[in-house]
Amino acid sequence: MWLIVTEKNQTAKRIAQILFGSFQTKKKYGVNYYLNGDACVVGLKGHVVEYDFPPEYNDWKRVELKSLLNARIVRVVKEKSIVRLLEELAKKADRVTIATDYDREGELIGLEAVQIIKRVNPDVRIDRVKFSAITPEEIRKAFSSPGKINVNLAKAAETRQIIDLLWGAVLTRLISLSSGRLGRDFLSAGRVQSPTLRIIVDREKEIREFKPEPYWEITAKFERGVEAKIPRRFKDKEEAKRVYEKIGDGVVKSFEEVERVEKKPIPFNTTEFLKEASKFMPPDKAMAIAENLYINGYISYPRTDNTVYPQSLNLKKLVKMFLGSEFDKEARIALEDMKPSRGKKETKDHPPIHPTALAERKELSKDEWIIYELIVRRFLATLAPDAVWMVRKAEIISGGEKLVASGKELIKSGWRAIYIYSKAEDVFLPKLRVGERLKLLSKKLHEKKTKPPSRYSTSSLIKLMEKLNLGTKSTRHEIIRKLYSRGYVRGNPVKPTETAFSVVEALKKLYEPITLPDMTAKLEEDMNKIEEGKVDPKLVVKESVEFLRRVLESADKEELSKILSEGINKDKIVGSCPECGGNLVVKKAKGRFVACSNYPDCKFSLPLPQKGSLYVTAKTCKEHGMKFVRIKPKKGKSWEFCPYCSYLSWINR
DNA sequence: GCAAGGTC
Numbered sequence: 001m002w003l004i005v006t007e008k009n010q011t012a013k014r015i016a017q018i019l020f021g022s023f024q025t026k027k028k029y030g031v032n033y034y035l036n037g038d039a040c041v042v043g044l045k046g047h048v049v050e051y052d053f054p055p056e057y058n059d060w061k062r063v064e065l066k067s068l069l070n071a072r073i074v075r076v077v078k079e080k081s082i083v084r085l086l087e088e089l090a091k092k093a094d095r096v097t098i099a100t101d102y103d104r105e106g107e108l109i110g111l112e113a114v115q116i117i118k119r120v121n122p123d124v125r126i127d128r129v130k131f132s133a134i135t136p137e138e139i140r141k142a143f144s145s146p147g148k149i150n151v152n153l154a155k156a157a158e159t160r161q162i163i164d165l166l167w168g169a170v171l172t173r174l175i176s177l178s179s180g181r182l183g184r185d186f187l188s189a190g191r192v193q194s195p196t197l198r199i200i201v202d203r204e205k206e207i208r209e210f211k212p213e214p215y216w217e218i219t220a221k222f223e224r225g226v227e228a229k230i231p232r233r234f235k236d237k238e239e240a241k242r243v244y245e246k247i248g249d250g251v252v253k254s255f256e257e258v259e260r261v262e263k264k265p266i267p268f269n270t271t272e273f274l275k276e277a278s279k280f281m282p283p284d285k286a287m288a289i290a291e292n293l294y295i296n297g298y299i300s301y302p303r304t305d306n307t308v309y310p311q312s313l314n315l316k317k318l319v320k321m322f323l324g325s326e327f328d329k330e331a332r333i334a335l336e337d338m339k340p341s342r343g344k345k346e347t348k349d350h351p352p353i354h355p356t357a358l359a360e361r362k363e364l365s366k367d368e369w370i371i372y373e374l375i376v377r378r379f380l381a382t383l384a385p386d387a388v389w390m391v392r393k394a395e396i397i398s399g400g401e402k403l404v405a406s407g408k409e410l411i412k413s414g415w416r417a418i419y420i421y422s423k424a425e426d427v428f429l430p431k432l433r434v435g436e437r438l439k440l441l442s443k444k445l446h447e448k449k450t451k452p453p454s455r456y457s458t459s460s461l462i463k464l465m466e467k468l469n470l471g472t473k474s475t476r477h478e479i480i481r482k483l484y485s486r487g488y489v490r491g492n493p494v495k496p497t498e499t500a501f502s503v504v505e506a507l508k509k510l511y512e513p514i515t516l517p518d519m520t521a522k523l524e525e526d527m528n529k530i531e532e533g534k535v536d537p538k539l540v541v542k543e544s545v546e547f548l549r550r551v552l553e554s555a556d557k558e559e560l561s562k563i564l565s566e567g568i569n570k571d572k573i574v575g576s577c578p579e580c581g582g583n584l585v586v587k588k589a590k591g592r593f594v595a596c597s598n599y600p601d602c603k604f605s606l607p608l609p610q611k612g613s614l615y616v617t618a619k620t621c622k623e624h625g626m627k628f629v630r631i632k633p634k635k636g637k638s639w640e641f642c643p644y645c646s647y648l649s650w651i652n653r
Numbered sequence: 654g655c656a657a658g659g660t661c
Contacts, residue, residue: 046659
């Protein structure tokens with residue numbers, strides 16, 4: 001039998017379609033595979049095995065950290081049913097073709113499959129095909145000239161796994177142990193999450209250190225609805241006042257009217273998609289929904305870096321699919337032009353995210369429809385005519401000062417009639433004649449303050465991570481979710497907790513590069529060298545181990561625990577004690593409760609629920625100035641309350 | 654209970 005192994009089920013099915021035409025769908029252990037006579041295609045689920053330390057290293061408290069550096073690293077099967085099926089099929093095979101994705105991780109996923117197969121069928125003939133799009137031409141071409149697994153490439157990916165595990169596990173355990181944050185509340189560190197966290201913390205520091213400076217602006221309203229302003233900021237109030245006093249009737253010095261083209265948006269890659277979806281929901285939720293739409297055949301593969309439609313994609317056919325549907329009008333606008341926009345990034349593995357089937361509102365849930373509609377509208381917009389604005393600009397002289405007025409009017413909506421997610425508001429400015437006199441109706445002196453830089457949103461973070469080469473299209477949203485679930489950040493825009501400040505500071509003390517994108521850059525270099533066969537993977541791992549050994553040797557445990565507990569304790573402060581003014585903090589003794597930091601001198605305390613994970617929010621109760629406490633039960637929705645209010649209502653029952 | 658990377 002000829003066994004073909006792909007990275008995922010969808011690709012397995014597509015390849016069966018292309019190669020076999022007709023085939024039987026079989027299912028065993030809950031895993032699909034596709035059969036045609038003597039040939040069979042089966043899809044994996046990405047990595048079906050992963051690296052870990054042997055079980056005797058599982059006890060964080062007992063295992064000496066240094067011993068992790070010498071530990072054997074073992075492969076653990078993560079997808080038991082797939083591995084079982086793969087073994088069964090492999091036993092019957094006389095030829096195996098690895099058809100995983102054509103990239104570094106894909107090569108390793110392929111090698112993992114080979115190793116599983118060889119255990120049960122050591123002598124089977126194995127080859128590897130490489131394709132960068134799942135189109136009939138590409139697939140047939142790839143299968144007509146199979147090659148071999150690129151072991152160096154796979155080893156590079158494997159080395160990344162080991163290094164990430166070593167650094168991650170050692171630093172995670174080190175900071176968790178020195179802070180006493182163990183079990184469910186452990187603190188974590190890693191090559192990608194820690195630099196991301198540092199970016200958030202650094203921004204918060206900038207905000208805290210920011211000193212607002214006052215400045216003044218002058219605006220004026222003239223007759224005929226002309227609104228103008230002096231195009232500069234006054235730092236000196238007296239000067240601003242002097243200029244303000246002078247402003248009177250104006251004379252039009254210049255007027256221009258030009259058409260300006262506003263280009264249609266570029267096709268969706270994962271990052272662009274998540275940015276736009278963030279108008280409705282957090283990125284991890286948007287990804288989960290996109291994944292689901294993909295599996296059900298409504299949209300193309302949602303994990304892609306590509307922003308250029310490939311030649312092979314029949315765009316017209318896709319647009320015509322929407323004629324007569326809810327998007328009929330939009331499809332017709334797209335058909336007027338049909339010149340696809342293109343972004344800067346062009347890759348060959350997957351096309352940009354686009355709809356693949358027509359869905360009706362009622363077949364999808366509310367959130368699914370939001371995402372589907374977004375993808376449809378974006379797709380149609382990338383093919384529609386550009387929008388055109390009429391832009392007007394005038395300069396007006398008044399009291400010897402130059403004021404400017406501007407207006408804009410959408411004269412051809414083009415893609416804007418389809419992609420309705422950003423506002424296109426007209427700003428009124430009439431046609432003016434040079435030399436025309438305008439009577440002043442009112443004027444205003446505005447006092448303003450310079451603003452600190454703004455916090456990152458989840459989507460701007462994902463964009464920045466992409467720019468810094470931190471994480472991948474498939475993991476960035478997961479990394480951000482991790483920062484939330486560790487209690488490092490809250491809300492959107494993203495605000496770090498005090499614990500996050502401490503963790504970053506502790507990691508900087510231990511080994512600053514782990515808090516910078518440099519670690520990833522260095523790892524990339526090493527992986528390239530491994531791929532080229534220029535360096536032994538073992539040597540690269542050894543280098544990390546030696547580094548970690550030095551980090552552990554020079555780590556000052558006491559200092560570390562001091563730094564960490566500072567932030568952790570600040571996050572526990574609920575408010576000030578109504579009896580003595582001390583800090584009220586969340587404490588754990590027998591159960592948990594709120595108590596005064598001046599205990600035993602002050603015995604004020606408040607009860608807390610005992611179950612579910614707890615944290616102190618940034619929200620303050622208006623009545624008592626105490627912070628709300630949030631409880632997240634294992635099952636069900638989380639809830640928030642002021643501990644003082646809830647106590648009072650309880651005793652007054 | 655650790656990481657980050659695949660995929661559902």
